[in-house]
Amino acid sequence: MSTALSLRRNSDDLWSDAVAQLNEELRNFIDFDRLEKQEIVSELLKQTNIGIQHCKDKTWTFQREKSGETIIVRDVLGKVVKWIDHFKQIGDIVVQYDPGHAALPWAGVRFLLEIATKDVKTFASVVENIPLIAELICRSALIEELLLRSLSPTADELRQALVLLYVRVMDYLARARAYVLQQRVLKSLSLATSDLDESFHAIAGAQENVDRCFNLASVQANLERHEELKSVLADFQAPLNRWSEQLTKITDDLDAKKRTEVLHWLSAEPYLQHHEQAKEGVLEGTGQWLLSDPVFLKWKEDSASSMLWLHGIPGSAIKNLNGVRSVVVEDALRAYLDNRGPQSPPPAYFYCSRNPAEPGRSDPKEILASIARQLSCVGPGLPLLQPTVAKYREREGEAFADKSLRLQETRDLILQLAKHYPVVVIVIDALDECNPATRRQFLNAMESILRDSSSLVKIFVSSRDDQDIVYKLQEYPSFELSSDRNRDDIAKFVESETNSMIESGAMLRYSTRKEELRQRIIEEVTNSANGMFRWATLQLQALCDLSSDAAVRERIGRLPPTLEDLYRESLEKLDNYQAEADRKYARRILGWLLCARRKLNSDEFLTAVSIAVPSGGLLTKAQVLGLCHNFVIFDQALDTFRFAHLSVREFLEKQVAYASSLINAWAAEACLLTLIGQADDDSSTHLPSEWNDPLDGNNKMAS
Structure with missing residues (x-):
């Protein structure tokens, strides 16, 4: 046999x-x-x-x-x-x-x-x-x-x-x-x-x-x-199919205009554009280590409602270069948009930001309201779920439809909406940028949703290690975004950026040893980054300013060790521009981003910063980015300029020349002169001498 x-x-x-x-x-x-x-x-x-x-x-x-x-x-x-x-x-x-x-x-x-x-x-x-x-x-x-x-x-x-x-x-x-x-x-x-x-x-x-x-x-x-x-x-x-066909049978008696009105009543935060901005420039393949991490897989696949906390060092989660901040949202969206049909409902997500020009992005009430809005319908243009329609009509009947919900009311609405879903996935990015005075309320609301929901709830939170957040989340499953975890991502990014800069002529344009220096730059910057994309970015940009091979080798041999050192170096370059006009423009650009209390579109921003130089004409987007390229990026999705990273804002807030009293004084001056139609004249003739050019390090207030 x-x-x-x-x-x-x-x-x-x-x-x-x-x-x-x-x-x-x-x-x-x-x-x-x-x-x-x-x-x-x-x-x-x-x-x-x-x-x-x-x-x-x-x-x-x-x-x-x-x-x-x-x-x-x-x-x-x-x-x-x-x-x-x-x-x-x-x-x-x-x-x-x-x-x-x-x-x-x-x-x-x-x-x-x-x-x-x-x-x-x-x-x-x-x-x-x-x-x-x-x-x-x-x-x-x-x-x-x-x-x-x-x-x-x-x-x-x-x-x-x-x-x-x-x-x-x-x-x-x-x-x-x-x-x-x-x-x-x-x-x-x-x-x-x-x-x-x-x-x-x-x-x-x-x-x-x-x-x-x-x-x-x-x-x-x-x-x-x-x-x-x-x-x-x-x-x-394959993950468990957590889709319900009942979600395709939802009806309401609202027309498209009324649906938009109801959703806007809940939240006007442009969360879709925030996600597009978070994905912008993400290097393909980065952040994938997260999706295969055993801790992440257990959180994702477990039948328990749970919260997972990703925390890391400053500079490790740069918005437009690291895939980690958007990879969880994209993973959940792929499950919804699967070719075989939806495997899971779409996620609800929010990208927090400490930016006075976008106050809603750091307000717990607005963050929770955006989550409720996203859960109110399965997709754009589709019928709204009954709990949201009922709550709006209740307010409409009381003649208070123009008033937003209180945080507790929004939490209760989310619990009602969750009953319609087999699973609710909520992703909150950069919780540390939420208002420290009130974010405890938000975390309490998240915990009560986990505890009280009759449907499966998965909450993913990323943040830095602020002590109040650590105290609140330390008992939940978590992992740290350390240099060991994202080393491969750093290596891919540094290699890709270095190659791109060399090919474009921005780096090593006059070098006679390009390949040798290319390899050394990639090796040294990768090994010294310690998990910080932001640090690697600034180092590569600094190397672009050097002409000779000897200068490149010298720079590589003494890379500034911290983000603050790099920012200080970049700020000195701005302050030492040869032309006074360029120095003024650079200061106004940074000043406006620090003090603006609402989001300015590109035209508004360019007009505002151009006031710095009388009869200097209107700056262009390219000129703004060129003057402050290490500090400022342009958000295509929302047509606005913003700081490249929260750490930029934090660094500038420590500088005497950018003290709140100074930049607000200059902003007030610019607004007043615009209102009275004299912004084209030299502004120094219209205000007391101690207010002249408050962003100039030589004036009395700055000193």
Whole structure:
């Protein structure tokens, strides 16, 4: 008899072999169901779908004993359905595989599901483990099929490892059945929850042994030759489908104009444009380490409502160069826009910013209102969800439709809207830029949404390590954006930017050793960046100002170690422009960005800064960026100039020449002169001498 035939005969029913190895007391609890083998899986699928519907009606949830996280039972059952469907798919593809062989474990799953879901709080741990057992049964079926095809001499070791794994699974299922029936079986088998947990944890060790033997048995080659099984395995890795067709059936009686009016009443923050600006200049492939991080994957896939906190050093999350700040939003959007159809509702997100010209971007009330607006409809132009329409009409009936909701009212609205979604994903970027005096209110609201929502809620927060944020979020799952984590991103960015600058002639334009210096620049800047994109950016820009190879080598040998050193160096260059007009323009550009109390479009901003030089004409966008290229960027999405990074604002606020009293005095002067029509004259003739050119380091107030 050939090895293949021997293996086929010996692996016909590994589950029965496993049951035979249990002691008699446990075997007595294996008689889960008297249904025919072929009926088990279909009945389980039917029962699970009924359970999902009950979850929608009854909003079943329970708290994890240790963490206190809220588990959404509907999501747990959705995972069971996923693995049942995959198991049936294997049976359809593989003629030789008999799904009836796994009838025993599926019957155990069915029994536990039926009993435990009647009292989810009592049997919480059992309910949460059911999808993991279902996944194991499904994956093992695929391994069994590959085992039957293998001629490897080590395949028998894999077979033995599978049987041992099945013993552990059946041991757990038998003990779990005893546990849920303990009122009747207390005399014959008394089980504590700890015993059940120990039995479940033993499965993990057996699974590791199967994985080791799988690699040694060389059955991977069999998978490569079977395209359909490869497709099934790829589906195994896909996230759970958390879309509801009910979201496509939402109706309202509003026309397009009224919908826009309602949404604008909730929030006028241009969140779509903020996202476009965050993506601008992102280097392809950066930030992907985050999506594969085990902590992130657990947060994303877990059936518990949870918050994940990404925190890092200043300068590590530069807006327009690092993919991390937008990668989570893009990942969630891809799930919604999947070619196979939506896999998950679109995320709600907000990019905070400490910018007086955009006060809503640091106001907790406005941030929460924007989240509510995004949850009010599944997509642009689509009908609004009933809770938002009802709240607007309530305000309209009270003749207060022009008044915005209070923070607590918005929180309550979000909880009502969440009931319509299988999952709500909320992404908050740069929480540290939210108003420190009031952001605790925002965090309290987020925590209450996590705690009170009957739907699954996933909240992702990024911030720097401000102490009040650390105190509030330190107990949540988190990871630090350290130099170790994003080193590859830094390396890709530095190499890409260096190559681009050299090709454009901005860097090493006169060099006779371009390749040698290119390699050294990439190596030195990457190694010294310590996780800070902003620092790397400024170093590369500084190298563009050098003409000789010797100067480049000298600069590389003594790179300024901190962001503040680099900013100080850049500011000195602005202050030392040869022409007084350029010095004035540069100071006014930075001054206006510091003191503006509303967002200025490009035309308004160019007009305002051009007042600095009488009869000097109107500056262009290119001239503004050229004068302050290390400090200022242009936001194409919102047609406005802004600081390149929060650290720029923080640096300038420490400088005496840019003290708030000085820049506000100059701004007031410019506005007054514009109003009285004398802005084209030399402004120094219209105000007391101590106010003349308050941004000039030589005036009395600045000194």
